[in-house]
Amino acid sequence: MSRRRLRDGLLATLFFGAALIAFAFLALPIIAIFTQVSPGRLVSLLGKPIVTDALVVSFKTTVAAQVLILLFGTPAAYLIASRRFTGRTFLVTLVELPLVLPPAVAGLGLLATFGRFGLLGSTLDSLGLSVSFTQTAVVLAIVFVSSPLYVRTAIAAFQAIDPDLVAASRTLGAGSTRTFFRVVLPLAFNGLAAGEALAFARGLGEFGATIMFAGSLQGVTQTLPLAIYEAFAINFDVALAMGALLVAISAVLLFTLRLILSWQPSRRTSPSLFAPLS
Amino acid sequence: MKTLALVFIALVAAFAISGAAARTNATVTVYAAASLTDAFPKIAPGAKFSFAGSNALATQIRKGAPADVFASANMTLPKALKKDGFCSKPVLFTRNTLVVIVPKSNPAGIKKIYDLTKPGVKVVIAASGVPVGSYTLQVLKNMNLSSGVLANVVSKETDVREVLAKIALGEGDAGFVYSTDAKTVPGKVKVLKIPAWAQPKVQYGICTVTASNNKAAAAAFIKKVLSAKGQKIMRSYGFLPRVKPKPKKK
Numbered sequence: 001m002s003r004r005r006l007r008d009g010l011l012a013t014l015f016f017g018a019a020l021i022a023f024a025f026l027a028l029p030i031i032a033i034f035t036q037v038s039p040g041r042l043v044s045l046l047g048k049p050i051v052t053d054a055l056v057v058s059f060k061t062t063v064a065a066q067v068l069i070l071l072f073g074t075p076a077a078y079l080i081a082s083r084r085f086t087g088r089t090f091l092v093t094l095v096e097l098p099l100v101l102p103p104a105v106a107g108l109g110l111l112a113t114f115g116r117f118g119l120l121g122s123t124l125d126s127l128g129l130s131v132s133f134t135q136t137a138v139v140l141a142i143v144f145v146s147s148p149l150y151v152r153t154a155i156a157a158f159q160a161i162d163p164d165l166v167a168a169s170r171t172l173g174a175g176s177t178r179t180f181f182r183v184v185l186p187l188a189f190n191g192l193a194a195g196e197a198l199a200f201a202r203g204l205g206e207f208g209a210t211i212m213f214a215g216s217l218q219g220v221t222q223t224l225p226l227a228i229y230e231a232f233a234i235n236f237d238v239a240l241a242m243g244a245l246l247v248a249i250s251a252v253l254l255f256t257l258r259l260i261l262s263w264q265p266s267r268r269t270s271p272s273l274f275a276p277l278s
Numbered sequence: 279m280k281t282l283a284l285v286f287i288a289l290v291a292a293f294a295i296s297g298a299a300a301r302t303n304a305t306v307t308v309y310a311a312a313s314l315t316d317a318f319p320k321i322a323p324g325a326k327f328s329f330a331g332s333n334a335l336a337t338q339i340r341k342g343a344p345a346d347v348f349a350s351a352n353m354t355l356p357k358a359l360k361k362d363g364f365c366s367k368p369v370l371f372t373r374n375t376l377v378v379i380v381p382k383s384n385p386a387g388i389k390k391i392y393d394l395t396k397p398g399v400k401v402v403i404a405a406s407g408v409p410v411g412s413y414t415l416q417v418l419k420n421m422n423l424s425s426g427v428l429a430n431v432v433s434k435e436t437d438v439r440e441v442l443a444k445i446a447l448g449e450g451d452a453g454f455v456y457s458t459d460a461k462t463v464p465g466k467v468k469v470l471k472i473p474a475w476a477q478p479k480v481q482y483g484i485c486t487v488t489a490s491n492n493k494a495a496a497a498a499f500i501k502k503v504l505s506a507k508g509q510k511i512m513r514s515y516g517f518l519p520r521v522k523p524k525p526k527k528k
Contacts, residue, residue, distance in 0.1 A: 111449070116449055117447070132450075133400060133433050133449070133450070211436070216405070216433055216434055216435065216436070217433050229436060230407070233331060233333040233408070236341075
């Protein structure tokens with residue numbers, strides 16, 4: 001009996017030890033960013049032009065990207081969630097693919113599509129549009145890598161809606177448009193907001209696809225992550241300051257996300273971000 | 279639970295063993311400027327290389343990266359590392375020149391370097407902290423083109439090979455790289471020579487990293503680079519001899 005207890009105790013210790021190591025491993029690099037330089041200096045470094053310019057570029061491009069994601073991603077998600085059609089699984093896989101692709105591959109794909117000699121390059125050129133090295137390129141890169149986070153969460157949110165409620169709305173005389181805006185959207189709101197918060201945070205951190213496709217120029221295409229990479233090799237403290245800023249912003253975003261998800265637990269929106277699709 | 283614990287112990291043991299194996303590994307690790315990407319592996323095929331902008335590598339070495347040798351595209355960075363005790367006294371091991379490259383299709387119709395100031399030309403250079411970036415600024419200053427060309431810069435890349443890629447792809451209209459980089463993508467770019475009077479002094483420095491526990495291998499690598507054979511390989515990639523041949527006196 002006592003031997004068994006001893007063994008259980010030992011295993012429990014190992015188990016919690018492993019969990020503790022996991023927490024420490026995730027927390028330490030984040031804490032370390034704030035320990036290398038004093039908080040006062042971190043804040044004062046945030047006033048440097050490379051930082052303020054990058055902050056403006058980051059916010060402009062991320063907000064533009066999120067508007068596009070909401071406008072185009074919401075109908076796409078609703079279509080996948082509400083219809084059953086051949087090729088649906090294929091479409092879902094396609095939508096989720098950028099999530100697991102290395103950003104470098106995303107950069108290659110965007111160059112091969114929108115670059116001067118890409119698939120659409122000559123078409124864009126004849127329209128007088130040149131995408132590479134512009135803020136449009138940054139926005140496209142962010143949309144490409146971050147939209148799957150919104151779309152997959154939105155699909156789950158739409159699927160979690162009780163179909164009887166939608167049917168009731170229709171039988172009570174509301175058209176499909178009215179039903180979508182008055183019933184479906186409000187019911188799915190929490191899930192959509194959660195997905196959007198995730199996509200926003202991911203968009204803010206986008207690096208690989210941007211540096212390949214949009215290049216890096218202060219005040220034009222240099223977002224915070226790109227500025228960190230440049231500052232890293234020149235002034236490590238400035239890089240740390242920007243890193244701390246991104247940690248703070250991302251933490252606030254994720255915390256907001258938790259709040260959104262816990263606001264109305266009685267609602268049938270997906271409580272899990274990675275709920276199964278069907 | 280028991281299986282889980284066993285798996286956990288096995289994993290920890292595996293990590294410990296692999297860690298021990300990594301420590302006894304005698305392969306030399308060389309942190310080298312991106313422009314050396316093609317030449318260095320030919321000189322020492324067995325070595326491990328990390329190619330990037332010299333300034334990024336210098337920062338990594340300052341932060342304790344496991345480098346044995348640092349080969350920089352200038353003398354400034356290794357000299358600064360030496361001053362702060364991070365590496366040995368750097369040795370000049372090769373030299374280089376700068377060129378302007380345009381895509382083969384030459385979309386902006388650039389015929390001479392002064393064309394880079396024409397409005398709308400997309401010029402790609404390296405960031406000023408990268409050696410080739412600061413050399414580029416010197417060339418522009420020497421040719422009195424600073425304001426005109428810098429106004430056309432659309433991207434500042436993190437190393438010379440990124441500049442090369444953006445031009446070889448045709449995304450940018452013109453870029454500043456080393457003549458040795460231009461040679462690695464024949465058929466994709468056209469080269470415009472920069473006159474000798476406008477050329478900066480492009481000197482490459484190599485040193486042994488102080489924190490290296492593989493100093494013998496590091497020294498052997500540097501010796502290889504400086505050897506007649508190593509220098510011949512460097513020249514075959516277009517690098518210039520360490521010492522400028524003295525003009526013959528008549």
